[in-house]
Amino acid sequence: MSTLSLMPDAVAVEKQAFRDAMARLGAAVNIITTDGPAGRAGFTASAVCSVTDTPPTLLVCLNRSASVWSVFDANRQLCVNTLAAGQEALSSLFGGKTPVAERFQAAQWRRGVTGSPMLEGALISFDCRISEITRVGTHDVLFCEVLALSRSDDAHGLAWFDRGYCPLLRQDAR
Numbered sequence: 273m274s275t276l277s278l279m280p281d282a283v284a285v286e287k288q289a290f291r292d293a294m295a296r297l298g299a300a301v302n303i304i305t306t307d308g309p310a311g312r313a314g315f316t317a318s319a320v321c322s323v324t325d326t327p328p329t330l331l332v333c334l335n336r337s338a339s340v341w342s343v344f345d346a347n348r349q350l351c352v353n354t355l356a357a358g359q360e361a362l363s364s365l366f367g368g369k370t371p372v373a374e375r376f377q378a379a380q381w382r383r384g385v386t387g388s389p390m391l392e393g394a395l396i397s398f399d400c401r402i403s404e405i406t407r408v409g410t411h412d413v414l415f416c417e418v419l420a421l422s423r424s425d426d427a428h429g430l431a432w433f434d435r436g437y438c439p440l441l442r443q444d445a446r
């Protein structure tokens with residue numbers, strides 16, 4: 273077992289060391305979608321977490337160099353579709369360089385209250401308005417107020433861990 277010691281006088285952690293470290297944090301896999309005046313777009317994100325329940329708010333980190341960035345920035349509404357086990361191919365499609373129309377052709381969608389595409393068969397979908405955006409380094413942190421929820425009760429979860437997909441079994445299936 274190797275140990276990486278963090279020296280008190282360390283000035284910076286290299287980008288690759290940071291990514292290698294972050295690869296050890298398992299996270300849910302989400303397809304973030306939007307539709308509105310600037311058009312429809314979607315991308316895969318693991319950088320999603322709960323902020324507060326009053327008002328119900330989560331955050332999504334979006335790289336400003338992503339082709340979809342300007343669409344999210346203009347529409348100011350989005351849907352976080354958390355993937356279920358078995359939806360790995362959709363994650364790869366929305367996480368690659370595939371044209372946006374092709375990404376959406378691969379699944380069934382309906383409209384949430386904001387008009388953003390909600391994924392049929394998602395583990396859970398959070399339909400949101402973007403309440404605030406903060407710039408940090410290369411990314412925008414999108415704070416999203418949750419306006420509506422839609423869930424699948426029978427599906428198992430999916431995690432991104434160690435640069436690969438891992439199914440997450442619900443308690444009653446273990």
Ligand SMILES: NC(=O)c1ccc[n+]([C@@H]2O[C@H](COP(=O)([O-])OP(=O)(O)OC[C@H]3O[C@@H](n4cnc5c(N)ncnc54)[C@H](O)[C@@H]3O)[C@@H](O)[C@H]2O)c1
Nearest residue numbers: 290291292294295317318319333334335367410411435436
């Ligand atoms: N937060 C993000 O922007 C983010 C998160 C996960 C994956 N990705 C992208 O998906 C692809 C595959 O990722 P991977 O996990 O197989 O290997 P990787 O080595 O690129 O990333 C390992 C981990 O580092 C973090 N990370 C990667 N790129 C980042 C970035 N630009 N900003 C902040 N954190 C970042 C994520 O937690 C990721 O799981 C890469 O192109 C990566 O950039 C981006």
Ligand SMILES: Cc1cc2c(cc1C)N(C[C@H](O)[C@H](O)[C@H](O)COP(=O)(O)O)c1[nH]c(=O)[nH]c(=O)c1N2
Nearest residue numbers: 315316317318319333334335338339366367368369
């Ligand atoms: C598993 C996984 C997880 C993430 C990503 C990829 C994958 C495969 N990507 C990258 C993101 O999905 C990708 O850059 C977009 O699809 C935009 O790509 P284009 O610029 O449109 O080709 C990503 N990007 C981002 O800005 N925030 C994130 O949290 C994540 N997380």
